[in-house]
Amino acid sequence: MKKKILEQKNGGQKSPFAVSLKSICKSFGPVRANDEICLNVSSGTIHGIIGENGAGKSTLMSILYGFYQPDSGDIQVDGKAAIFKQPSDAIRLGIGMVHQHFMLVPNFTALENIILGSEGKMGLKNGLQNAKLKLEELKSTYGLEVDLDNVTEDLPVGIQQRIEILKALYRGARVLILDEPTGVLTPQETDQLFEILLALKSEGVTILLITHKLHEIMAITDEVSVMRQGKMVANTLTKKTSPEWLAEQMVGRSVLVNTKYESGKVGSVALSADGIGVTDKRGFDSLKNATFELRSGEILGIAGIAGNGQSELLSVLSGITPPSRGNFRINDKIFDSKNHCSPGLMRELGLSHVPEDRHAEGLVLPFQAFESVILGYEKNPSFGTGFFTKPEQIQAHCARLQDSFDVRPQNPTLISSQFSGGNQQKLVLSREISSAPKILLVGQPTRGVDIGAIEFIHKTLIKMRDSGCAILLVSVELEEILSLSDRILVMNSGEIMGIVSKANTTKAMLGKMMAGIPLEKAIEEKN
Amino acid sequence: MQASRLPRYVDICVIPILNLLTALFVAGIIIAIIGENPFTALSVMLKGAFVYKGGLGYTLFYTTNFIFTGLAVAVAFHAMLFNIGGEGQAAMGGLGIGLVALSLGGILPVLVVIALAILGSALFGAIWGFIPGYLQAKRGSHIVITTIMFNFIASAIMVWLLAGMLMAPNQMSPETISFQNGVMLWQFHDILNRLGFDIGRSPLNLSFVLALICCFLVWLLIWRTHLGYRIRATGFSPKASTYAGYQPETIIIITMAISGALAGMMAVNEILGVQHRVILNFTSGYGFTGIAVALMGRNHPLGIIFASLLFGALFQGGAELDFEFQTITRDMVVMIQGLIILFSGALAYMFNPMLEKLFLNEERLKEPNND
Structure with a gap:
């Protein structure tokens, strides 16, 4: 009875949430990337999702824009249940993705890239003209300055990112997911991006910002969710929180965000x-x-x-x-x-x-960790004799490095690509420092x-x-x-x-x- | 190559066997359609390949050819190079043997000539792999295009020489004179005959042992040497190879030369083991089938041995089929081979999505116990 009333209510008025995820689970083999994730994103807000590398942010977003299907759990868009079999299902419901690594054809013009996949029927020219008109309107509404006739590869990264944003908006996105958008940007470009995001927000677009940079969350988001090891550990209003508290939530312990180190003793x-x-x-x-x-x-x-x-x-x-x-x-x-x-x-x-x-x-990503940790050093006499390599010795060496550099998991035979970003970097660093x-x-x-x-x-x-x-x-x-x-x-x-x-x-x-x-x-x- | 999420044993054993069974199933349907009993046909094939007198010898003889060309493709593939010039490299290898045997036979001791002839085949094959490798590395000419073209060039050179300056006098066929002074590799039935065993005549010769040695050496090279490490690093990531200072161009050239040498050594089996003279078209498609062998053997020497054995059995058993059944012709046998290449080569990953679902589901079911 109660349930029925609720349903009527939902049908009667618009849900306050642009997107809501309920108990989403997703595993890759033995790895549980998303574990019972619940998330409500209010319409017309900027919602930050923060977490360490490998916390499951990207997996969650991939589920939201239809690239992965969850093992269990429900997705609701504007209060209505939605099932995404592929990204085109998500974009149809107004969910657009701006990837960390842009999906652009380098030798196409900005315009060609934007309409790629939705260029209409035969006779490209008409489609191009119509698209141009529509895009000019989008550009002026949101303050997205892009010269549509320039070839993409000649444009700075910041502009390429705007092309990606325009691409999503052109397809009618009302919810925009940005995956680590500032990773490739200069400080100035980042500021410009934030201005654009605020303009989008004022026009009613909902934005999901995935990042691991605390100051970005503090600078621009209205609400923030913290993920840690596949679980959602906190949901809060940004103004009620502090960078230190967020950092603590992310890693599960306090860290010093900005340590100042003493100067060293300079030699020859x-x-x-x-x-x-x-x-x-x-x-x-x-x-x-x-x-x-x-x-x-x-x-x-x-x-x-x-x-x-x-x-x-x-x-x-x-x-x-x-x-x-x-x-x-x-x-x-x-x-x-x-x-x-x-x-x-x-x-x-x-x-x-x-x-x-x-x-x-x-790293050579398909290599096992112990093979990657001798890249460039394979002739070191402690890794074999003459022309030959000794895998056992190299594995032992790798295990020692993984131990002293706290690389997790401590498994010399794991494929390099299966380590998280931080652990991959520790592998590289350990190799270069061990010499x-x-x-x-x-x-x-x-x-x-x-x-x-x-x-x-x-x-x-x-x-x-x-x-x-x-x-x-x-x-x-x-x-x-x-x-x-x-x-x-x-x-x-x-x-x-x-x-x-x-x-x-x-x-x-x-x-x-x-x-x-x-x-x-x-x-x-x-x- | 795509990264498989399947357990290793599935990738190495289950998938090839599944592919093979699918191919045999389809072949069986076709045999049934033309009115023969597929099971009788299969049993004739197996008997022909393994049981009848000399059958096993022939099977292993063909296996030897496939091991050489399969290894050639596999070595190149570890550097992400697609060497489809096995035909040409093998033909040139034959030329190398011929030149050594005809010029030095009788001058140097027989064993020395044989050793030099084997080296000659490797050297000539290596040159025929080196040139496309060089063109790829320094000029950017695609290895697939150049190796195909080099097959034709090799074939033309062989015709030109065998119908010209190397042609045996006073006869009409394009071939050299037979090697004199016992320049040849001993055949197994001869050796065993002398020891008192009678195993029936077959062309199987000592090249088979050479092929197995090459398998071991390739394994050693790829997984246990600096060069092999560099080859694999370059194949997986040319940028990482540059960063490490390996110079991908050099690696490409060396790898192609090694690959060519292995393909060239196929001629040892045919020329030095059986023909004892250089003839035209002795490569008869082994170079191309080597691609399927390498694919099926997952570019690992051990896998290549098994895949070669399979193709060897098909060749020999297929000939038996042709012989026993009126309705099953030589073309039918080629069709069966084609099906196997199709399912284990072109459609090698057809069952992957299905198996992935199966195995990953199973893992998920097991998981709650771990929590």
Whole structure:
């Protein structure tokens, strides 16, 4: 009887929830990715979902937009039960997804990408014109500035993301899921994205924001849900909470969000670069005249917006690409465009490299963990004799590394891709550190890594520095650079804007230099 | 290759057997349609391949060919290269044997000539794999296209030489003179005859042992050496290979040369073991069937041995079928082989979704006990 009344009520007026999930369960083999998840998302709000890597956020969202089917549980959209067999079912009910890695055809124009899959019938031209009209309207309503006729691959990441958002809106999305949207954005682009999200909200669009960055949750969401190990552990209004409390909920214990570390004892020059430049295949100078010294016992942080020459710098110093101009020296050995260097030779000289992209470079994902932890070091005599490798010895080595770096699960034969992001990064780090390097190049050590692992990685780097290792740290996280570095080198458009010691700088000054203002001018402007 | 979520034993054993049974089932239906009893046909095939005098010898002889070409495809596949030039590489291998045997036979001791001839086949095959590998690595020409074209080039070269400067004098067929001075590999029935056993004539020769040794060496190479590690790393992730400093281009070239050498050694079985002269078209499709063998054997030497045995039995048992039944012709046998290649090659993963559902459901049922 009571149930019936409730049903009538639901039928009579609109549900306050744009989406509600009830007892969703989803397992992959023995892994329970989602365990009895309940979630109510109020219409017209920005709802944050936060959790460590591997907490089950992405799985839950994949269920919501129809990519996975839940093992059990119900989905309701606007109070009505819904079953999604495929993403097109979800989009029909107005649920759109903006993926972390964009699903765009690089050589299509923005317009072509947006209408892809819904371009209408024969005769593309008419469809294009109509689509353009509709999109102009969407653009002006939500403040999504995009030049529709530009080829996608030439556009900055921030704009590509807007294309993804437009794509979802064009298909009539009223609920927008954004999966780690700021991971690839510069601080400025992030601000612009947030403005767009607020504009969408004011027009009644419901937004689900998946992230592991606490400050983003605090900055923009109305409500927040915390996931931990496949379970929903907290649902609350954002204004009633604090970053510290959220962090505690995420990892199940208190962590220090921003530790300030003491400066290290700086020793002699370990690596010096003199006018290094790189010209890429298209003839574009991606790195210009990089001159600096890296000393043992210090962390030199490379700050800058992603894509301003940091990757090229790492690539040259690690021996992967030879410099087009200039040279650098390690232990009186000079390397330039003619005097070829290779990653193997660099390793012999005591230089280790934690690459920026652990999926493509740092690990061979289909390899078992013990195979991945010898990538580049397979000729080490402790892993075999002569031409041969000894799997038992390597497995034992891997088990030791997993133990001392707290890699979970501690299983040397697990496939590399089956570890979570943080544990994968620990595997890479353990490999590069176990060779006791004198110089360590580190690229984006904590990208897509959960808080617990971040803390561990940071402490490990500081320990390496204190033991006399020279560390070059490339990161797009300014907080990370400020927290770890002794000196900070700022790059913009492939050029070094200046090198400052941590004590003598501020976030604002670094921001100016990242935006392309050289150090001298930045100081002048300050005074 | 897609990552399978199935237990390893299912992937390695259950799926190939299931595919094979499906193929035999469909073949059985067709045999029934033309009015023969499929079970009688199957029993004739099995007897022909394993029981009748000399049958097993023939089966293992064909098996040897498939092991070589299957290994060739598998090694390349570990570097994610699709070598479909086994035919051409084997033909060139034959040329290598011929040149060594004809030029050095009688000059050097027989055993030395035989050893050099085997190396010659590997070397010529390796060259025929090296060139497409080089073109892929340095020029970006796709390996599938170039290896196909190299099959035709090899075939043309063989015709040109065997109908020209290498042709035996005073006769009409395009072949060289027979190797002199006992340059050949001993056949098993001869060896066993001398020891007092009579096993019936078959072309099975010492190449079979060579093939098994190659299986072991390939296993050693891929899973136990630095080079094998680098080959697999490059195959799975060229970027990681670059990061580690392995130079994917070099790995591609080396892998293709090894692959070509293995395919080239197929000629040892045919030329040095049986023909004792170089003839045209002795490769007769073994190079292509090697692709199916490697697929079915999951690119693992042990799997390749079993898959080769299966195809060897099919070849030999099929010939027996053709012989016993009026209605079943040679083409019918080719059709059965085709079905097996279809189900275990092209449709190799047909049963995966079904089995995945089955096994993952089972695991889920077990799970509550663990909680």
